[in-house]
Amino acid sequence: MLSSALSNQVGAALGAHAFGVIGPAGVVAVRQVVAAAVLLPVARPPLRRMTWSQWWPVLLLAVVFGCMNLSLYTAIDRVGLGLAVTLEFLGPLGVALAGSRSGRDLLLAGAAAAGVYVLVLPGSSSDYLGLGLGLAAAVCWAAYILLNRVVGARLPGLQAPALAATLCALAYLPVLVVLGGDGRLGGAPLGYAIAAGVLSSVVPYAADLTALRLVPPRFFGVFMSTHPVLAALVGTVLLSQALSGHEWAGIAVVVFANAAAVATSRRTRERRRPGYETTSTGVPAPAGPPVNS
Numbered sequence: 001m002l003s004s005a006l007s008n009q010v011g012a013a014l015g016a017h018a019f020g021v022i023g024p025a026g027v028v029a030v031r032q033v034v035a036a037a038v039l040l041p042v043a044r045p046p047l048r049r050m051t052w053s054q055w056w057p058v059l060l061l062a063v064v065f066g067c068m069n070l071s072l073y074t075a076i077d078r079v080g081l082g083l084a085v086t087l088e089f090l091g092p093l094g095v096a097l098a099g100s101r102s103g104r105d106l107l108l109a110g111a112a113a114a115g116v117y118v119l120v121l122p123g124s125s126s127d128y129l130g131l132g133l134g135l136a137a138a139v140c141w142a143a144y145i146l147l148n149r150v151v152g153a154r155l156p157g158l159q160a161p162a163l164a165a166t167l168c169a170l171a172y173l174p175v176l177v178v179l180g181g182d183g184r185l186g187g188a189p190l191g192y193a194i195a196a197g198v199l200s201s202v203v204p205y206a207a208d209l210t211a212l213r214l215v216p217p218r219f220f221g222v223f224m225s226t227h228p229v230l231a232a233l234v235g236t237v238l239l240s241q242a243l244s245g246h247e248w249a250g251i252a253v254v255v256f257a258n259a260a261a262v263a264t265s266r267r268t269r270e271r272r273r274p275g276y277e278t279t280s281t282g283v284p285a286p287a288g289p290p291v292n293s
Helices: 002-016 019-043 052-079 081-088 090-097 103-120 128-154 159-171 173-181 187-212 217-239 245-263
Strands: none
Touching: 002 019, 002 052, 002 081, 002 187, 002 217, 019 052, 019 159, 019 173, 019 187, 052 081, 052 128, 052 159, 081 090, 081 103, 081 128, 081 217, 081 245, 090 103, 090 128, 090 245, 103 245, 128 159, 159 173, 217 245
């Protein structure tokens, strides 16, 4: 599990090294192609036998993939890896707490909000566009969870995420064509983008599938709450994005709220839930990152 989480964040950091040449959209486009190339042969969705009731949630899932990854990578470019990933984690936390009226869950929601405020400390120098994109990635992640609950009941295994990733890759092809025409799709930037696809999609995909066979889904979900911490550490080491004391404190509060929401959830689900099948990754339990995040 640690190798999966660390690989995911290292992949994102390596992808960030290509932003200056091919931009976040270029990195996302390459990552989508890598994810599709891995998932599609494994899942083998029955394209000719699929009905419209199966197609429409897959199409929406493809849109969510594209928006989620572009929002997250652009946020990483503007506000840094640690902050962007922490904001994105508000998506699954919001789904976990949505509709709850218990005092415990309301307290956790309040703690998460306070943690975000401490993390950001909004002021005149804040990059509100970058913060907004991080929150947009969170909304997309929440939508991914809800949509995957639908497609998970209509298509088995990873067929829906694999097909959605492929459709998203096709939608991003014009970006690759433009970059290739400008002579920017090659050399080190392309290598960084491919590495991002492998480390943030292929490695976590295999590692998470193995981990979920060995540990309870609830424990897996709690452990996945460490992603913001690992993102902050990787950002510090690989991107020189050192965080201040208040930023570390804010991340710690958000991580605690997310872990507590998963660990103390009243809804015991020992089987793998379709809404949390992933890959940004493999097939994590509650609060795990989605297939292309």
